[in-house]
Amino acid sequence: xxxxxxxxxxxxxxxxxxxxxxxxxxxxxxxxxxxxxxxxxxxxxxxxxxxxxxxxxxxxxxxxxxxxxxxxxxxxxxxxxxxxxxxxxxxxxxxxxxxxxxxxxxxxxxxxxxxxxxxxxxxxxxxxxxxxxxxxxxxxxxxxxxxxxxxxxxxxxxxxxxxxxxxxxxxxxxxxxxxxxxxxxxxxxxxxxxxxxxxxxxxxxxxxxxxxxxxxxxxxxxxxxxxxxxxxxxxxxxxxxxxxxxxxxxxxxxxxxxxxxxxxxxxxxxxxxxxxxxxxxxxxxxxxxxxxxxxxxxxx
Numbered sequence: 001x002x003x004x005x006x007x008x009x010x011x012x013x014x015x016x017x018x019x020x021x022x023x024x025x026x027x028x029x030x031x032x033x034x035x036x037x038x039x040x041x042x043x044x045x046x047x048x049x050x051x052x053x054x055x056x057x058x059x060x061x062x063x064x065x066x067x068x069x070x071x072x073x074x075x076x077x078x079x080x081x082x083x084x085x086x087x088x089x090x091x092x093x094x095x096x097x098x099x100x101x102x103x104x105x106x107x108x109x110x111x112x113x114x115x116x117x118x119x120x121x122x123x124x125x126x127x128x129x130x131x132x133x134x135x136x137x138x139x140x141x142x143x144x145x146x147x148x149x150x151x152x153x154x155x156x157x158x159x160x161x162x163x164x165x166x167x168x169x170x171x172x173x174x175x176x177x178x179x180x181x182x183x184x185x186x187x188x189x190x191x192x193x194x195x196x197x198x199x200x201x202x203x204x205x206x207x208x209x210x211x212x213x214x215x216x217x218x219x220x221x222x223x224x225x226x227x228x229x230x231x232x233x234x235x236x237x238x239x240x241x242x243x244x245x246x247x248x249x250x251x252x253x254x255x256x257x258x259x260x261x262x263x264x265x266x267x268x269x270x271x272x273x274x275x276x277x278x279x280x281x282x283x284x285x286x287x288x289x290x291x292x293x294x295x296x297x298x299x300x
Contacts, residue, residue, distance in 0.1 A: 010023060010035060011162065014034075018041070022034050022038050024096060030182065035161075035164040036123060039159035039163055040156050041066060043152060043155050051067060120142045127152065127153045128144060128149050131152045181264075182220070187202070188281060189280060192208060192277070195211070199219075199224055200215075209273045210261050229260060236249065236297035245264070246266040249299065250289075250294050251294065251296075268284060268285050269284055
């Protein structure tokens with residue numbers, strides 16, 4: 001769930017030289033959208049690829065446009081432009097690594113937030129962990145009471161508003177329904193795994209149909225819905241088929257037991273995890289799925 005409705009679009013405030021890098025980094029995981037990546041860069045280096053922070057003795061602490069310390073770079077540094085070198089001074093490498101590192105933190109903290117052990121939205125606590133370390137966030141069960149860290153989080157969330165552009169989701173309404181679709185779209189290509197997935201993301205390497213819907217609704221809205229298609233059918237609010245909106249969950253009685261579920265994506269399509277041997281995909285509802293009984297549920 002992103003903070004304050006910050007979604008996947010980018011405004012013209014991002015410098016042209018870095019726009020593609022920011023977009024790529026901000027599409028690694030749905031929790032950390034491009035506007036957050038951009039705002040974080042401004043807070044870290046003000047878009048200066050040669051930035052270097054130093055301690056009181058003049059010794060280097062963090063380097064590059066995304067301000068990595070040597071130990072973190074040694075673990076996460078990634079070659080972003082395919083030149084065979086992961087260089088902290090190269091914005092293509094540094095910004096991609098920033099997205100990877102942010103998403104790694106977010107994935108680790110998601111179950112803590114969902115379980116109530118860590119208070120706050122996932123974007124805020126991820127940024128706090130980027131600044132102060134995940135251990136500090138866990139110790140204080142949320143954003144640590146450090147002036148620097150609290151200011152860091154607040155500054156980035158404020159800056160993100162100027163980098164937020166229009167979020168384009170086919171058939172979407174720009175609200176929570178569109179965000180559910182956007183989260184599901186980020187999982188296209190993820191393998192089907194029976195019993196796979198939940199609020200923390202894929203498990204066992206993938207999702208089944210109801211794991212995908214539970215994850216997408218949770219990340220987009222913060223709501224934890226039941227885990228199986230049969231129980232999802234009785235949750236949320238019932239919606240007539242002719243009143244469906246993107247983000248609605250469709251449960252199908254295709255096997256006599258309401259055994260399949262997908263997310264309506266607009267334009268007569270849904271996103272679902274269909275069956276073993278397949279991956280999360282966009283599927284047309286007609287003609288195959290129209291032959292079955294549906295139960296459409298709304299969780300927004």
